[in-house]
Amino acid sequence: MNKFIQPLRKCILFKDLSDDEIDGLLSKIKFTLYEKCMNCINCKTCILALEGEDCTSIGIVLQGNVEIQKHYPNGKIVSLSSLNEGKIFGEAIVFSSHHKYPATIVTMRNSKIMHISREDIIYMCSVNSQVLKNFMELLSSKILNLNKKVTELSLETLRQKIIFYLLQLYKEQKTLKLMLPISKKSLAEYLGVQRPSLSRELINMKNEGLINVEKDLVEILDIETLQDYINIY
Structure with missing residues (x-):
């Protein structure tokens, strides 16, 4: 057990x-482990769950690393x-009446x-109040993230x-010196734009003295002006 x-x-x-x-908790539940096909040298990713499949456990x-992806026709x-390590997925839907994955879950090499089943989650919450508190905090954070996403969708321009x-x-x-947690390619996909459009706008913002960009590091040079652009902080 200790290795986990x-x-x-x-x-x-x-x-x-x-x-x-x-x-002690791990010794009393029946968790399952998924290990990516370690012996496969050809594939870089493997699908863990497809959009629309039942979600009966948290991961x-x-x-x-695991990526949450939206696949289009x-x-x-x-x-x-x-x-990355320590992060959870499936926590917001495992107890839902419509417990279907809303996106595809892909694991990296x-x-x-x-995986911990919904029954074992209930058990851990019932025998340890700190686990219950942590799970409630996790769900609250998910709600806040959904509110953030709504705000993002209301924004009109790429800037x-x-x-x-x-x-x-x-x-x-x-x-003010920010380390981007994802690649610029992934950021462009997250924002719903082409990579060249993202790069062009970052260069424009750099030329205007708003930010400085160096590989995966973005330094905010004028935070007041940035806040004024969206007027929500």
């Missing part, structure tokens, strides 16, 4: 629990989010995922969308 403790320490579900408490990333794929994204990172990282 370190990544689970990073998971909000087990926040403020001791190693012994985590180990916790123990190792590697014309072949277009948009990356909605990227999850050498990823390892722990407003970029600024909103950067200001969210500023709130999270608490520094």
Whole structure:
């Protein structure tokens, strides 16, 4: 069991629990593990769950990365989010009356995922009040993220969308020198634009003295002007 403790320490579900408490909970539930086809040298990704399939458990990333993707009939794929070690997926729908995955879940090479069923989630919440508190916090954060998404959709221009994204990172990282957690290609997909359009707008903002861009680092130079652009902070 102990080999799972370190990544689970990073998971909000087990926040403020001791190693012994985590180990004790794991010993009383029947979790399952998914390990990406480690022996396959040809594929870089593997589909863990397709959009529309039943979600009967939450997934916790123990190792590697998981991407939440939207697949369109014309072949277009948009990356909605990227999850690394300790992150959870499925928590908002596992107890829903319509517990279907709203997007496709893709694992990267050498990823390892722990699945915990809804029954075992209920058990852990019933025997440990901290787990219950953590799960409620997780769901509350999901609601706040949905509200943020609604705000994003209300923004009309690409510049407003970029600024909103950067200001969210500023709130999270608490520094004007922001490290982008995803590639610019993934960011363009997240914002729903072509990569050249994103690059062009970032260059325009740099030339206007609003930001400085260096690979995966974006430094905010004029936060007051950025806030005025969207007028919501």
